[in-house]
Amino acid sequence: MDEGASRLAVVSGGSRGIGRATVLRLAEEGFDVAFCYRADEESAHQVTVQAGKWGTRVVASRVDVADADAVRAWISRTEREVGPISVAVTSAGITRDGPLVTMSDDNWGAVMRTNLDGVYHVCRAAAFGMMKRRRGCIVNISSVSGVYGNAKQTNYSAAKAGIIGFSKALAKEVGRYGIRANVVAPGFIDTDMTDALSGSVSERIRDSVALGRMGTAEEVADLVSFLASDRATYITGSVVEIHGGISI
Ligand code: NAP
Numbered sequence: 001m002d003e004g005a006s007r008l009a010v011v012s013g014g015s016r017g018i019g020r021a022t023v024l025r026l027a028e029e030g031f032d033v034a035f036c037y038r039a040d041e042e043s044a045h046q047v048t049v050q051a052g053k054w055g056t057r058v059v060a061s062r063v064d065v066a067d068a069d070a071v072r073a074w075i076s077r078t079e080r081e082v083g084p085i086s087v088a089v090t091s092a093g094i095t096r097d098g099p100l101v102t103m104s105d106d107n108w109g110a111v112m113r114t115n116l117d118g119v120y121h122v123c124r125a126a127a128f129g130m131m132k133r134r135r136g137c138i139v140n141i142s143s144v145s146g147v148y149g150n151a152k153q154t155n156y157s158a159a160k161a162g163i164i165g166f167s168k169a170l171a172k173e174v175g176r177y178g179i180r181a182n183v184v185a186p187g188f189i190d191t192d193m194t195d196a197l198s199g200s201v202s203e204r205i206r207d208s209v210a211l212g213r214m215g216t217a218e219e220v221a222d223l224v225s226f227l228a229s230d231r232a233t234y235i236t237g238s239v240v241e242i243h244g245g246i247s248i
Contacts, residue, residue: 007056008083009228010075011035012065012122013092015044017191018141018224021217022089025225027051027058031087034078036063036071038092057082065092065118075125084133087228088126090119090163091141095193100154108155115159116166123170123181131177137228138181140167141220144243147185160185164239171237180236182227187243190214210245 009026013019014035023035024047033051037044037060044060051058059082063074079085093115096107119140130136145153146160164183171181188194188205194214197205206212223242226232 008032008034008078008085009087009089010078010085010122010126011089011091012063012118013037013090015040015047015060017091017193018186018189018217018220019089019091020047021221022091022224023047023058024051025218025221026087026089026228027054027056029225029229030054030056032057032059032082034059034061034074034082034085036061036065036074036092038062038064064114065090065121066113068117068121071118071121072125075122075129079129084129085126086130086135087137087139088122088130089139089141089224089228090122092118093141093143093193095153095156095196097152097156099152103155111155112159112162115156116162119163119166123166127170127174127179130179131174134178136174136177136179138167138170138179139224139227140181140183141224142167142183142185142239144185144187144241144246147239147241167239168237175236180227180232182232182235182237183239184220184223184227185239185241185243186215186220187241187246188214189217189220191217208247209243210247213244215242215244 009031014023015037142163143160145157167183
């Protein structure tokens with residue numbers, strides 16, 4: 001981050017998985033962090049306790065990223081009560097996998113609303129203050145599914161590809177305001193999301209990954225924190241894949 005600047009990050013989906021690891025990593029680096037989650041209060045509480053050891057302010061809010069008004073209220077409350085936002089990370093995401101021909105409208109819509117609309121809501125709300133202050137950094141979490149496509153994930157792949165187009169357009173729109181916007185596209189990362197995969201699918205995943213294992217949420221958080229740092233000041237509009245050498 002810019003030296004001497006405020007050090008407040010907002011993270012969507014910060015109670016579990018990649019978002020949780022990102023909250024902890026940024027807190028360790030001295031950021032105050034405001035994160036949101038949808039339902040799991042206990043996990044959110046644990047993150048605030050764990051992040052507390054670094055001595056920065058970490059605030060959890062129950063906010064559904066699919067709800068535009070709720071996100072707007074969360075971001076303005078955060079700016080009012082915690083401070084100006086310098087970094088926004090969007091990690092909130094869900095899967096509702098299945099073949100296209102049997103895809104329900106509900107499963108299509110839920111994934112689009114959380115994974116794509118959610119990114120739009122958070123970025124729109126956070127970018128306004130960043131533009132006024134003429135500095136800021138956005139990191140949106142996409143997926144290799146959004147880059148290469150993945151069978152039985154037409155909804156998820158479409159949303160994650162949408163994040164890439166959105167972020168590239170945004171980078172061009174806000175670059176002159178000193179704001180960078182990048183995408184992280186993870187492969188298979190060991191979180192609750194991939195826990196749901198059956199044993200044989202997990203085995204196939206491990207076979208198709210050059211490094212022979214899933215990644216960890218902490219490895220992704222390291223990349224997010226790099227992109228949000230002043231070591232990445234000439235990186236914007238980029239899609240950085242982190243997948244251990246996957247052939248999808
Ligand atoms: P995860 O372990 O399932 O955690 C998801 C997080 O998002 C939780 O904190 C959850 O909160 C929150 N969330 C879900 N829906 C939300 C909503 N509508 N509003 C607010 N928060 C919401 O998932 P993950 O594996 O860390 O995935 C994080 C991101 O990385 C997602 O965007 C995912 O698509 C992407 N990704 C993951 C992988 C992977 O292999 N794990 C690979 C590529 C990309 P609650 O628990 O309260 O619902």
